[in-house]
Amino acid sequence: MIAFLAGIMEKILNLFYNITNNYGIAIIGMTILIKLVLMPLSYKQYKSLDQMQKIAPEQKRLQEKYKNDKDKLNQELIELYKRNKINPAAGCLPLILQMPFLFALFRLLQSFNFAHASFLWIQDLSAPDSYFILPALAGLTTFLSSKMAATSPDASQSNMNLFMSIFITWISTRFAAGLALYWVVSNLFQLAQQMIIARSVKISKEGSGS
Numbered sequence: 001m002i003a004f005l006a007g008i009m010e011k012i013l014n015l016f017y018n019i020t021n022n023y024g025i026a027i028i029g030m031t032i033l034i035k036l037v038l039m040p041l042s043y044k045q046y047k048s049l050d051q052m053q054k055i056a057p058e059q060k061r062l063q064e065k066y067k068n069d070k071d072k073l074n075q076e077l078i079e080l081y082k083r084n085k086i087n088p089a090a091g092c093l094p095l096i097l098q099m100p101f102l103f104a105l106f107r108l109l110q111s112f113n114f115a116h117a118s119f120l121w122i123q124d125l126s127a128p129d130s131y132f133i134l135p136a137l138a139g140l141t142t143f144l145s146s147k148m149a150a151t152s153p154d155a156s157q158s159n160m161n162l163f164m165s166i167f168i169t170w171i172s173t174r175f176a177a178g179l180a181l182y183w184v185v186s187n188l189f190q191l192a193q194q195m196i197i198a199r200s201v202k203i204s205k206e207g208s209g210s
Contacts, residue, residue: 005104009034010112024119027109027178031185034105038098039193046197051086109179125178132173134180139169141187148194 012033016026035042058080066073081087114125121131129135143165147158172180 001100002104002107005100006108009104009108013108013112022119023114023117023125023178024122024181027125027181028185031182032189034101035186035189035193038101041098042190042193043197046194048087050198051084055080055084055086105182106179109182110176112176112178114176114178119177119181122177122181125181126176128173128175129177129180134177134184135169135172137184138172138180138187139165141184141191142168145187145190145194148191 009030013023013026013030016029017023020026020029059077062073062076062080066076112126116124116126119125121133122129143161146161146164168183172183
């Protein structure tokens with residue numbers, strides 16, 4: 001399945017290249033197109049995260065109250081989810097469905113022959129960014145996106161977001177600049193998407209009076 005999706009994405013990349021005659025712009029165009037296709041899944045994921053944020057204080061209170069009784073805690077959490085009509089697994093399913101696309105893109109962009117194509121300051125999209133601009137942007141946008149999507153402000157989650165951002169920065173210094181460019185554009189699109197969806201959810205709540 002990964003190879004099949006990678007093949008389709010390669011055709012899309014070549015289509016954008018034939019239109020723009022620039023692989024950098026082609027990567028940006030392909031990234032935006034794929035994010036638009038996956039946007040319904042992202043919307044469902046964000047709504048689920050928003051619901052989990054709403055009950056986070058009550059969930060934390062229960063975890064503290066029944067920290068020595070796991071069976072009772074699980075029972076109380078199930079009741080909490082039922083009262084609020086929340087499926088805690090709902091936020092994971094859209095992400096799982098998007099994973100094959102991410103793996104296919106990784107496979108394509110890491111091995112694609114860009115024929116030493118350049119883009120802006122990048123001399124070769126097949127090689128790592130020698131100026132380390134894309135790795136820095138990849139780490140920064142990953143941190144901002146993770147922070148916006150965080151379900152709780154606790155220190156462990158903040159530390160995990162910071163670790164992931166540093167890790168993405170590090171691996172971006174070793175991967176093809178074309179892949180790092182995709183990651184940066186994808187994160188920027190996701191940030192804009194999260195703000196739009198957040199506003200949409202807020203307007204929907206105000207309209208329903210909840």
